[in-house]
Amino acid sequence: MMEFNKTQTCPHCSYEVDDSQAHWEEDEQTIECESCGTEYIVKAVYEFKGFQTERYCTECEVWEDECFCEGESFK
Numbered sequence: 681m682m683e684f685n686k687t688q689t690c691p692h693c694s695y696e697v698d699d700s701q702a703h704w705e706e707d708e709q710t711i712e713c714e715s716c717g718t719e720y721i722v723k724a725v726y727e728f729k730g731f732q733t734e735r736y737c738t739e740c741e742v743w744e745d746e747c748f749c750e751g752e753s754f755k
Contacts, residue, residue, distance in 0.1 A: 684725055692718040 688702040688711075689695065695715035703709050708723040737747040 688722055690715060690718070691720050692716055 687699070688697040690697075690713040693713060693716040695713055697714075703711065703722050704724050706724055706726065708721055710719055711722050712719050735744045736742075737744065737749055739749045740747055
């Protein structure tokens with residue numbers, strides 16, 4: 681099983697990039713390390729956790745978690 685780093689870290693010198701400067705895109709990118717100047721490839725990997733679904737109230741015209749209507753007026 682492949683192990684993933686929780687931070688963007690240079691594999692050559694272990695220089696850790698600040699989260700605000702890290703590359704968060706899912707596409708593969710070539711990065712030049714600010715510390716040692718060596719290039720490496722980085723790709724953010726995300727885990728799909730599922731779908732969150734919610735009904736829409738036709739009476740007050742808001743989403744279910746914001747609705748305070750007494751009836752069941754959901755689409």
